Amino acid sequence: MKPHEYTVVGTRPVRHDGYDKVTGRALYGADFQAAGMLHGFVVRSPHAHARIRRIDTSKAESFPGVRAVVTAADFPQGPDRMVDLGDGPVPLSYVRGNLLASGKALYRGHAIAAVAAATPHAAEEAAGLIKIDYDPLPCVLTAPEAMREGAPVLLGDLKTKEFGEDTGKVSNVAEHFRWTLGDGEQGFAAADVIVEREFHTSTVHQGYIEPHNAAALWNNDGRVSVWCSTQGAFNVRDVLSHVLDLPVSRIKVTPMEIGGGFGGKINVYLEPVAALLSKKAGRPVKIVMSRRDVFEGSGPTPGSYVRVKIGAQKDGRIIAAQAYMAYEAGAYPGSMVLPGAMCIFAAYDIPNVVIDGFDVVVNKPSTAAYRAPGATNAAFAAESVVDELAEKLAMDPIEFRLRNAAKEGTRRADGPKYQRIGCVEVLEAMKQHPHYSAPLEGPNRGRGVAVGFWFNVGFPSSCTIGVNADGTVSLVEGSTDIGGTRTSVAMQAAEVLGIPAEDVLPSVVDTDSVGYTAVTGGSRTTFATGWAAIEAARDVLRQMKERAAMLWETEAVTVEAERGVFRSGDRSMTFRELAGRVAETGGPVVGRGAVDPRGVGGSFAGCVADVEVDPETGKVTILRFTSVQDAGKAIHPSYVEGQMQGGSVQGIGWALNEEYRMSEGGAVLNSSFLDYRMPTSLDVPMIDTVIVEVPNPGHPFGVRGVGEANIVPPPGAIANAIYRATGVRMRQLPMNPQTVMEGIWSWQP
Amino acid sequence: MTHRKVHVRTTVNGEAVEFLCEPRQSLLECLRDIVGLTGTKEGCNDGNCGACTVILDGDIVNSCLVLGVEVEGRNITTIEGIARSGELHPVQKAFLESAALQCGFCTPGLIVATKALLDRNPEPDEESIRQWLANNLCRCTGYDKVVRAVEQAAADLREVKG
Amino acid sequence: MKWFDYTAPVTLAEAMNAVASGPRAKALAGGTDLLVQMRAGRVETDLVVDIKRVPELNELSYDSARGLTLGAAAPCCRISENASVRRHYPALAEVAALIGGVQIQSRASLGGNLCNAAPSADAVPMLIAYGAICCIAGANGTRQVRVEDFCTGPGRTVLEPGELLVSFQLPPPPAGSGARYLRFIPRNEMDIAVAGAGVQVVLDDGHFRTARIALAAVAPTPLFVPEAGESLAGKPAVPESIHAAAEIARAAAQPITDMRGTEEYRRHLCAVLTRRALEAAVQRATGGRI
Numbered sequence A: 001m002k003p004h005e006y007t008v009v010g011t012r013p014v015r016h017d018g019y020d021k022v023t024g025r026a027l028y029g030a031d032f033q034a035a036g037m038l039h040g041f042v043v044r045s046p047h048a049h050a051r052i053r054r055i056d057t058s059k060a061e062s063f064p065g066v067r068a069v070v071t072a073a074d075f076p077q078g079p080d081r082m083v084d085l086g087d088g089p090v091p092l093s094y095v096r097g098n099l100l101a102s103g104k105a106l107y108r109g110h111a112i113a114a115v116a117a118a119t120p121h122a123a124e125e126a127a128g129l130i131k132i133d134y135d136p137l138p139c140v141l142t143a144p145e146a147m148r149e150g151a152p153v154l155l156g157d158l159k160t161k162e163f164g165e166d167t168g169k170v171s172n173v174a175e176h177f178r179w180t181l182g183d184g185e186q187g188f189a190a191a192d193v194i195v196e197r198e199f200h201t202s203t204v205h206q207g208y209i210e211p212h213n214a215a216a217l218w219n220n221d222g223r224v225s226v227w228c229s230t231q232g233a234f235n236v237r238d239v240l241s242h243v244l245d246l247p248v249s250r251i252k253v254t255p256m257e258i259g260g261g262f263g264g265k266i267n268v269y270l271e272p273v274a275a276l277l278s279k280k281a282g283r284p285v286k287i288v289m290s291r292r293d294v295f296e297g298s299g300p301t302p303g304s305y306v307r308v309k310i311g312a313q314k315d316g317r318i319i320a321a322q323a324y325m326a327y328e329a330g331a332y333p334g335s336m337v338l339p340g341a342m343c344i345f346a347a348y349d350i351p352n353v354v355i356d357g358f359d360v361v362v363n364k365p366s367t368a369a370y371r372a373p374g375a376t377n378a379a380f381a382a383e384s385v386v387d388e389l390a391e392k393l394a395m396d397p398i399e400f401r402l403r404n405a406a407k408e409g410t411r412r413a414d415g416p417k418y419q420r421i422g423c424v425e426v427l428e429a430m431k432q433h434p435h436y437s438a439p440l441e442g443p444n445r446g447r448g449v450a451v452g453f454w455f456n457v458g459f460p461s462s463c464t465i466g467v468n469a470d471g472t473v474s475l476v477e478g479s480t481d482i483g484g485t486r487t488s489v490a491m492q493a494a495e496v497l498g499i500p501a502e503d504v505l506p507s508v509v510d511t512d513s514v515g516y517t518a519v520t521g522g523s524r525t526t527f528a529t530g531w532a533a534i535e536a537a538r539d540v541l542r543q544m545k546e547r548a549a550m551l552w553e554t555e556a557v558t559v560e561a562e563r564g565v566f567r568s569g570d571r572s573m574t575f576r577e578l579a580g581r582v583a584e585t586g587g588p589v590v591g592r593g594a595v596d597p598r599g600v601g602g603s604f605a606g607c608v609a610d611v612e613v614d615p616e617t618g619k620v621t622i623l624r625f626t627s628v629q630d631a632g633k634a635i636h637p638s639y640v641e642g643q644m645q646g647g648s649v650q651g652i653g654w655a656l657n658e659e660y661r662m663s664e665g666g667a668v669l670n671s672s673f674l675d676y677r678m679p680t681s682l683d684v685p686m687i688d689t690v691i692v693e694v695p696n697p698g699h700p701f702g703v704r705g706v707g708e709a710n711i712v713p714p715p716g717a718i719a720n721a722i723y724r725a726t727g728v729r730m731r732q733l734p735m736n737p738q739t740v741m742e743g744i745w746s747w748q749p
Numbered sequence B: 001m002t003h004r005k006v007h008v009r010t011t012v013n014g015e016a017v018e019f020l021c022e023p024r025q026s027l028l029e030c031l032r033d034i035v036g037l038t039g040t041k042e043g044c045n046d047g048n049c050g051a052c053t054v055i056l057d058g059d060i061v062n063s064c065l066v067l068g069v070e071v072e073g074r075n076i077t078t079i080e081g082i083a084r085s086g087e088l089h090p091v092q093k094a095f096l097e098s099a100a101l102q103c104g105f106c107t108p109g110l111i112v113a114t115k116a117l118l119d120r121n122p123e124p125d126e127e128s129i130r131q132w133l134a135n136n137l138c139r140c141t142g143y144d145k146v147v148r149a150v151e152q153a154a155a156d157l158r159e160v161k162g
Numbered sequence C: 001m002k003w004f005d006y007t008a009p010v011t012l013a014e015a016m017n018a019v020a021s022g023p024r025a026k027a028l029a030g031g032t033d034l035l036v037q038m039r040a041g042r043v044e045t046d047l048v049v050d051i052k053r054v055p056e057l058n059e060l061s062y063d064s065a066r067g068l069t070l071g072a073a074a075p076c077c078r079i080s081e082n083a084s085v086r087r088h089y090p091a092l093a094e095v096a097a098l099i100g101g102v103q104i105q106s107r108a109s110l111g112g113n114l115c116n117a118a119p120s121a122d123a124v125p126m127l128i129a130y131g132a133i134c135c136i137a138g139a140n141g142t143r144q145v146r147v148e149d150f151c152t153g154p155g156r157t158v159l160e161p162g163e164l165l166v167s168f169q170l171p172p173p174p175a176g177s178g179a180r181y182l183r184f185i186p187r188n189e190m191d192i193a194v195a196g197a198g199v200q201v202v203l204d205d206g207h208f209r210t211a212r213i214a215l216a217a218v219a220p221t222p223l224f225v226p227e228a229g230e231s232l233a234g235k236p237a238v239p240e241s242i243h244a245a246a247e248i249a250r251a252a253a254q255p256i257t258d259m260r261g262t263e264e265y266r267r268h269l270c271a272v273l274t275r276r277a278l279e280a281a282v283q284r285a286t287g288g289r290i
Helices: A018-023 A092-099 A120-127 A143-147 A184-189 A233-244 A271-281 A291-297 A337-343 A375-392 A397-403 A423-432 A485-497 A525-552 A575-579 A637-656 A714-726 A737-746 B027-035 B090-097 B107-120 B126-135 B144-161 C012-019 C034-039 C076-081 C083-088 C090-096 C110-115 C123-129 C226-230 C239-252 C263-285
Strands: A038-044 A050-056 A066-071 A082-084 A089-091 A111-117 A131-136 A159-162 A165-170 A173-181 A193-201 A213-218 A224-228 A251-255 A285-288 A304-312 A318-330 A352-361 A445-454 A461-467 A473-477 A504-508 A560-562 A565-568 A571-574 A590-595 A603-613 A620-630 A687-692 B006-012 B015-021 B053-056 B059-062 B075-077 C005-007 C025-028 C047-050 C060-063 C067-071 C133-138 C141-146 C151-153 C164-170 C177-184 C195-204 C207-216
Touching: A018 B090, A018 B107, A038 A120, A038 A271, A038 A291, A050 A111, A066 A120, A066 A271, A082 A092, A089 A092, A092 A233, A092 A271, A111 A120, A111 A271, A143 A304, A143 A318, A143 A352, A173 A337, A184 A304, A184 A318, A184 A352, A193 A375, A213 A271, A224 A233, A224 A271, A233 A251, A233 A271, A271 A285, A304 A375, A318 A337, A318 A375, A337 A352, A337 A375, A337 A445, A375 A397, A375 A445, A375 A637, A375 A714, A397 A423, A397 A445, A423 A445, A423 A603, A423 A620, A423 A687, A445 A714, A461 A485, A461 A525, A473 A485, A473 A525, A485 A504, A485 A525, A525 A560, A525 A565, A525 A571, A525 A575, A525 A590, A565 A575, A571 A575, A603 A637, A603 A714, A620 A637, A620 A714, A637 A687, A637 A714, A637 B144, A714 A737, A737 C263, B006 B027, B015 B027, B027 B053, B053 B107, B059 B107, B090 B107, B090 B144, B107 B126, B107 B144, B126 B144, C012 C025, C012 C047, C012 C133, C012 C164, C025 C034, C060 C083, C067 C083, C076 C083, C076 C090, C083 C090, C090 C123, C090 C177, C090 C195, C110 C123, C110 C164, C123 C177, C123 C195, C123 C207, C177 C263, C195 C263, C207 C226, C207 C239, C207 C263, C226 C239, C239 C263
Parallel strands: A038 A285, A159 A173, A224 A251, A318 A352, A473 A504, A620 A687, B006 B075, C005 C047, C025 C047
Antiparallel strands: A038 A111, A050 A131, A066 A111, A082 A089, A159 A165, A173 A352, A193 A304, A213 A224, A213 A285, A304 A318, A445 A603, A461 A473, A461 A590, A560 A565, A565 A571, A603 A620, B006 B015, B053 B059, B053 B075, C060 C067, C067 C164, C133 C141, C133 C164, C177 C195, C195 C207
């Protein structure tokens, strides 16, 4: 199918789940009710690092209304083993340890015990009666601090892996990897201009408005049912299977509607705890986190220390680049430094590259993905240095980037060679946008640009499509819908079937009712689950052709289907007419699609940001903002724009105000929406969008995935704009009013 | 223990509603857990996200910061009461058609707040819309399509009223 | 949150009785601070006394001789929408529209803002600058306390057990006066002041007759800085005198370093905000719009 022939793809139908969501009828995790349901409350560590000497639950157990109390001792016991939950093998003890601490509390907010009672208030009161004796230990809160010789060690069994080899050395560094391309030393020797800078970024949270929640029923037949809001029901099932030591077939996870995730609702926190409580209480148990629990007990995304050195030649060619990246994993390994390292120089064609990455545990909540995880920290550093180089070479910042832009055939330092990508097209679109050439008048104002990359992922998805007698089809999928993917998936099926998007009725179902489907993450759902829907629709078409052939007493190969009409010779029938006759031609038509697609196409994004800085307070106002992204193919342009606008504003929040403020002792001082300071409607302007479409050759419709790359450039672009407004280069996030003011006070070029 | 629940008589979405609650239960808890109206959402439970916005005697409030016992004799409108006789309210329609929601969790609060705004000010400019909705955090949309939906709803309502 | 009982008296006498019924009784106005603190375990109570149904606590009336009588529990939205307040005390209307978002303003009261006794309370510097007096009822009758003398420390006030803040009395604005409150917050809404400055000036023929200046979030209590206002008396309303007063405000501030700002940054903001607020108040006093 050629692009101009699309009839559904690229249109803007009303989303299928929209009516439920504007009327309050949509059921999110916390809305789940069941007969006899109890309410759980999780007791959390007040210390950032402490040995747990003793837990006395007796008073809580005898509190009126309490039906169960659990601690880590309630997990199935046995020797530790390695389990793979999608990101490589990890010790099961780490997975369980983050659910309910055993032996040591590793961060303030670390779950220690949980109570189930008749009401949430009773559970909370009873939880206050659990007595926990702690031996507080010194804590480490940043990567450089945790990497120092003699630093307090979090995990006694964590041995540093260096360049893939176990060093046998116990430390807070879980891993040190190095990627090289060409010869870094020779590259820098050949450079005419070299800029090397250090950057610090704070821990930030995804900030979804819906708190984590889970309800579980451990039934009398030994089967466990779970209802929760998650980015991946099958992932929840896998985790439950490992930590509860149950076969996956004994667990059913029903994904409820999900109130935002951005990567933060991939990790599992409450489901196993609710299941353990239910097992003890013999009744369903629901747990909903408080906002404070969300900040302190779920996974934010890492703070980081990044040092970037880039060398260019007089003609504007980048000849060498080097990065030292230390990311805070939080309490357990897995800091997103790997994807950060994949992305840091991904927008550029650089012959000589050295990247050192360090995954470092610290006494903060175990980190989680956040929209292009790791890439925003990296791009803030790289795009600031690129901007400085452009200035030193007296080149326009977009021209300089275009001169060095990655394209088809460019090799990244981590190995892959790009297929067709849209980096150049994104930069061209930025350059040509009226925003970039509009005059920016007035004092204390500046314009900055930056680009960013996210590689996107594939992974398995399943889908079935059943034909209804009225000509509609019911589409069953396993991807939880976090922002309109029911529709972007249904539209791809509609395109194949030649029927309107409204005639495809999508349902997101439980893990017993659809084939394995990986998480809604990595910008994969429209790409991979969309592909599964395409396969299922093709399967339906094949069977429908057979039915038409049966009716027309001809061979199926003679039947053609185009835009919802089946033809053979001079006979034709619409999809709807034929659907009305499936019952008489052999019964139900059900198509299936199960994919594990390769052909993933990475997405580039860029932005142009205008700021004004109050020179007396340091406060930065975003005056104008334009986001540009390569979607490959925008299935539903409104929701593509929505992803770009949402990601941009998250990037603006990250740039300007968001951060975990920690006390020296590791307490989070601002674990509320009041003090965490995400952007309100008054803090941002309209976000202009430009959707670039460089089709991904690896997808039938050219889809790349648009959920993530858009958050990557804003902090760098805003830092560059602040520089033009004030002459000050900000090298730490957030660039809040006080730090900008201090920057103005102390700036020495 | 001698703790006694309180009998509260109130009006919710135009209908007389009675319930028994503990004084410590917020209006949000009472609506969701006792009355069964789960469309109103809890995002923070301290008045900083607006997901639990309801209209109380004509004013929008965070229902997490109102005690259930306080609404004796009062008049409450929740998201479930915005659509009339099966027809979406123009604000709901505009949110749908403008793609002004992604996850949809903050949407009930935004729609309730928007309705109250347009009841007072039928022609708000962008600044007054942003000002009015500043207590309603939305993390998905970046507010752009939300503001446009409010503008669209205002225009549609003005047309209806002619 | 532990169990508590609830009562909603409809007369001042009933309310006084309820508040005096035990040491842990708490008066509930808008609840936008109290309920949050109770949930966080920072305040414990066994009786919540909802004072919003008491007429005296809801009064909002203006009289050209007495000035403004403002019930302690009147919600911000009523204050900011009140025609007399907007006309005679525009800076008070502005501050009532500044506290929280619209949802908060439907509930939050200025009495609550004061009794919460947070150094960062936005309304308090403006009440001080306007010369507001607190009317307090207790078992032994009523007493009056100037707003600047009401708070004694973070979360602490002059209220004795069993006493209730009933209303504020604001003197009628003198001819030639203008007022303004400015605060600094990192976001544009829904935030706690890093610093704030409320000022009222009275001008006479291009010169300051009097000025009152108070600061937020830079001392254990909202801070009245009489010397800054007094420095302006008799001086021409020009940048030099305003700048000098702003420097006095900077020197008077006693900020701490916390997660919302360092001592140095807050002192700096005091000077900036005082200067800007004075400039705006002068403009208002001379009939200009700001």
